[in-house]
Amino acid sequence: MKTLIKNGTVVNSTGSAPADVLIDGETIAAVLAPGSTLLGFDVENNVDSVIDAAGKYVIPGGIDAHTHMEMPFGGTFASDTFETGTRAAAHGGTTSIVDFVVQYAGENVLDQFSLWHEKARSNCAIDYGFHQILSDVQDSSLTAMDELVREGVSSFKLFMAYKGVFLSDDGQIVKAMQRASDNGSMIMMHAENGSVIDLLVQQSLQAGNTTPYYHGMTRPWQAEEEATHRAIMLANLTGAPLYVVHVSAKQAVEQIAQARDNGQNVFGETCPQYLYLSLEDQLGASSEEWGDFEGAKWVCSTPLRSKHEGHQHHMWQSLRTNDIQMVSTDHCPFCMKGQKDMGIGDFSKIPNGIGSVEHRMDLLYQGVVDKKISLERWVEITSTTPARMFGMYGKKGVLQPGADGDVVIYDPNGHTSIGVGKTHHMNMDYSAWEGYEIDGHVDTVLSRGKVIVDDNQYLGTKGDGKYVHRGLSQYLI
Ligand code: URP
Ligand code: ZN
Ligand code: ZN
Ligand code: ZN
Numbered sequence: 001m002k003t004l005i006k007n008g009t010v011v012n013s014t015g016s017a018p019a020d021v022l023i024d025g026e027t028i029a030a031v032l033a034p035g036s037t038l039l040g041f042d043v044e045n046n047v048d049s050v051i052d053a054a055g056k057y058v059i060p061g062g063i064d065a066h067t068h069m070e071m072p073f074g075g076t077f078a079s080d081t082f083e084t085g086t087r088a089a090a091h092g093g094t095t096s097i098v099d100f101v102v103q104y105a106g107e108n109v110l111d112q113f114s115l116w117h118e119k120a121r122s123n124c125a126i127d128y129g130f131h132q133i134l135s136d137v138q139d140s141s142l143t144a145m146d147e148l149v150r151e152g153v154s155s156f157k158l159f160m161a162y163k164g165v166f167l168s169d170d171g172q173i174v175k176a177m178q179r180a181s182d183n184g185s186m187i188m189m190h191a192e193n194g195s196v197i198d199l200l201v202q203q204s205l206q207a208g209n210t211t212p213y214y215h216g217m218t219r220p221w222q223a224e225e226e227a228t229h230r231a232i233m234l235a236n237l238t239g240a241p242l243y244v245v246h247v248s249a250k251q252a253v254e255q256i257a258q259a260r261d262n263g264q265n266v267f268g269e270t271c272p273q274y275l276y277l278s279l280e281d282q283l284g285a286s287s288e289e290w291g292d293f294e295g296a297k298w299v300c301s302t303p304l305r306s307k308h309e310g311h312q313h314h315m316w317q318s319l320r321t322n323d324i325q326m327v328s329t330d331h332c333p334f335c336m337k338g339q340k341d342m343g344i345g346d347f348s349k350i351p352n353g354i355g356s357v358e359h360r361m362d363l364l365y366q367g368v369v370d371k372k373i374s375l376e377r378w379v380e381i382t383s384t385t386p387a388r389m390f391g392m393y394g395k396k397g398v399l400q401p402g403a404d405g406d407v408v409i410y411d412p413n414g415h416t417s418i419g420v421g422k423t424h425h426m427n428m429d430y431s432a433w434e435g436y437e438i439d440g441h442v443d444t445v446l447s448r449g450k451v452i453v454d455d456n457q458y459l460g461t462k463g464d465g466k467y468v469h470r471g472l473s474q475y476l477i
Contacts, residue, residue, distance in 0.1 A: 067331040242259075
């Protein structure tokens with residue numbers, strides 16, 4: 001099967017130009033000057049299918065490097081399966097995810113890795129890779145880290161919060177970092193001071209402050225800044241590369257920026273919720289249906305920050321200056337009924353997470369329209385850098401010969417109304433993004449040369465998505 005995408009503007013992170021894209025089978029064969037021949041060969045009349053992308057952007061498919069499909073967490077499971085979550089991602093122009101294999105204390109890392117392969121295999125609409133979560137760092141976990149690198153898992157997430165669930169102490173963190181430093185893998189860090197947060201949560205509940213708003217109030221930016229700094233120092237000590245996940249506080253950005261200025265291999269990820277949403281407007285929301293429990297829809301960690309402290313503005317700026325390198329969703333959806341509602345009367349029992357996997361490309365494109373980032377930077381922070389950061393570049397994250405035919409045709413004259421009614425495809429009974437209007441539209445999505453979404457219709461088959469065997473990071477200084 002040969003497909004020609006013609007008349008569009010090809011946008012890579014390095015620049016954009018009018019060009020035609022020829023896909024042969026699963027791979028991009030050529031990126032050509034518009035209408036040109038290939039060694040005297042009339043391309044258009046020798047392909048099986050022609051897609052006219054006139055007036056549209058042709059971009060490398062989105063890569064969401066932080067998702068939690070059917071994650072066991074908070075006494076329940078994230079509500080999207082690999083099937084529903086990856087289909088929703090495809091609708092939104094994301095053609096690869098990197099999901100987290102979970103290891104709780106006492107569990108065997110490699111057993112968990114096999115289990116996650118079972119969950120994902122034959123179920124995904126788009127390609128998928130894995131990071132590995134480590135909670136207790138057993139001796140067998142350290143040898144498993146080497147084995148996993150050989151299996152295409154080159155990044156390990158540790159938690160400085162969630163005591164008794166995920167939290168690793170500083171000694172365990174250092175052990176894992178030493179191993180990462182030896183085998184070339186990346187340490188990903190959930191950077192919040194868990195002990196301090198646990199104390200503030202108990203005090204808040206005792207004082208009768210039990211609504212979702214207090215989820216935000218008991219996870220202050222100081223707890224994020226402190227943990228970010230500590231993680232940077234431990235990485236400095238061990239020489240491990242460090243990628244700080246879901247950064248929401250401007251003070252944490254400053255820590256990352258300073259470490260980068262010092263030449264350390266430290267990187268930061270933020271998420272759409274930290275660019276758009278706030279403690280006051282979302283966690284503090286109330287509705288007829290839920291009263292002041294409405295805010296539970298946006299309970300995630302790190303939490304949404306106060307709109308009066310300049311975090312959101314700083315986060316957009318850090319995306320421009322490369323103090324923050326990329327945007328993932330931290331997609332971890334829970335329904336209000338039967339899941340989030342476990343926390344009525346006690347915000348600490350609300351499962352933490354927001355679902356956005358379908359909307360990341362659109363929400364960030366709106367940043368282009370609003371002149372917060374450039375068109376090329378949009379592609380860079382949503383596709384190219386995730387590919388480089390996590391060892392997929394060349395096949396993913398770029399439109400060039402030899403790359404996978406993961407392509408999104410994006411219409412800047414189209415329009416997307418997010419989440420009004422049940423218009424999204426995620427397995428959630430609400431939308432965290434209801435009412436957001438995007439001046440653009442995902443028109444056509446190809447995954448390794450196959451059209452899987454066209455004109456809002458899903459045309460793929462479950463199991464189209466294949467495991468991505470990742471290499472080591474291609475982003476290190
Ligand atoms: O609230 C969140 N972020 N839930 C997912 C787990 C994590 O810490 O990434
Ligand atoms: Zn986390
Ligand atoms: Zn997460
Ligand atoms: Zn359209």
